[in-house]
Amino acid sequence: RGVFNGSAGAAAASTSGLAHRFDRAHYHYMDKMAALAFGAHSALVTCQESENDYDSTKTPNRFMGPSLYDTVAQVGTAIRGGWPEGRHIFINAAGERCNPHVSADAAADPAANASTCFMTHIDMLHASPNCMGIVHDPEPSTPFNNVFWVFDGLNSTLIRYDFEQPHGPQSLDHSLANVRRYPEIKLTRVPGVPGHMTVDAQTRTLFIADTGGGRIVAVDADSGHYVDEARNDLGGNFTLWSSPLPSFEYTLFGCARHKTFATGIDKPSGMALHGNTLLVGEHGTGKIIAFHKTTGVRLGEFATGAAKLFGLTVEPTTGDVWFVDGADDASVKFVKRTQTCSVAAAAAVTNGPAMTFPATSSWEGDRAYCTPEANSLGTAVHVVNHNDGYLNMTPLGPGYGETPACRVCGPGCDNDMLLMSGFLCHRCLPDNCRDGNVYPTSKGTCSNIIGMGYTCRCDEGAFGDHCQHRTRTNASGSEGLVKGAAAKPPMSNIMNVSSPGIVAAVPNLIAYALVLAVVLAIHPLHNGAAFS
DSSP: OOEEEEETTEEEEEOTTOOOOBBTTHHHHTTTEEEEEEOSTTEEEEEEOOOOOTTTTSOOOOOOOOEEEEOSOOBSBTTTBSBOTTOOSEEOTTSOBOOHHHHHHHTTOTTTOOOOOEEOEEEEOOSOSSEEEEEEOOOSSSSSOOEEEEEETTTTEEEEEEOOSOOOTTOOOOOSEEEEEEEEEEOOOBTTBOOOEEEETTTTEEEEEETTTTEEEEEETTOOEEEEEOBGGGTOSBOOOSOOSTTEEEEEEEOOOEEEEEOOOSSEEEEEEETTEEEEEETTTTEEEEEETTTOOEEEEEEOOOSSEEEEEEOTTTOOEEEEETTOTTOEEEEOOOSOSOHHHHHTSOSOOOOOOOSSOOOOSSSOOOOOOOSOOOOOOOOOOOOSSTTOSSOOOGGGGGSHHHHTTOTTOOHHHHHHTTOSSOTTSOOTTBTTSSSTTOBEEEEEETTTEEEEEEOTTEESTTSOEEEEEOTTSOEEEEOSSTTOOOOSSOBOTTSOOEESOOOSHHHHHHHHHHHHHBBSOOOSSOOO
């Protein structure tokens, strides 16, 4: 929720009234977000430019990928929408249900003494550290409509994630999902600059901002087929993090039809579709460039003045183009649409020709993967007995937090295992009750509630659910209340004006308002029960 004011085609966004959404274990589930996208059925997914180092406190282990959230609290099932009673998607620090539309705003008011309300992830898949861009695919074929495309910055390629049926709040089961890698499509990461993506539902074309390649790549989203296994327990070359069960597909796909759609762009980053126009944000110059979405004809450009132009999105009713300047504290601005393309430019481009791709598949990676199509994916899975850990669906239990390695936070103590064992407060994890991890003014120490969350024990003179407020004595000797967080949102790795991430497409006005709230203030905090 926000208040936006401006004139002459530009507007600054007031932080007044914005709701801040983040996760209690932000240092994992929302660490260094580069992008986010809205999906079907109120889903929201985040994409992390991270190798999972827990705010630089641990050696990166690359147990990282997109985190899926639900944004509408309702009782139901994954198929009909919602979750069983007791499986809450909005919770306070202690893991109790909360109302995000009340608690999140009231938590900054010392007189209200309200609880901060956090999001809880409903799924996470772990195959793409250094994710640079993500977009939902509105394809009609899958039963749950949870397909997302990802720019894998670590392996310089494209990934298709299908969360299928999410495991829901407070669960570890990742067995119903599939991850498909497209190694023939090469993408080049520029650290700190997102490579956003968008899908054109009419032509079924996936557009990708290949930031380091200075180009836009177009992919036939429905092309390609299975060529090999990616799972290392089936002879592939990629670590299996999520599930050892046969129902978890992790494969390589080849023969996907793709092409370079546009070249000569100085670090393309933001991307949005509007009608038959593809808008591309040129990070290096601060310009927004318009292309015809099927012919690639360059229609025009607009200089935003942004020093670090990141994400774009189009307001669906007015056509106004919103963008983020990562170098500007005001961050979110818009270009008001005052006229259509020039008559000459419009006349030169026919409206709606079919997207064309090369007749034969090409490859840009280490080798050609376009081999004859296999009869099936196969069902044989090597039987491997997994110890407690990443591939065992049974939580380790509270004893893990008191192992010799975890008592001293040595290299043998795995922070991911701590989360999966029910810890959100531990000597080896960032303390959400101390300055900067949730609120910049927090002065307290966390106390873990195993499998649920944590509470905060405040230093003298501090109060609030995260010890973010202060008491003070006035001239008469009576005590008053002092706001600890001022007008600033919860901080730390918060996705704010200096973060490179922002959104892909916005399906409606409600989603659009949430996008802006998230852009200005999402903060890496997460899940109560600390499950991954």
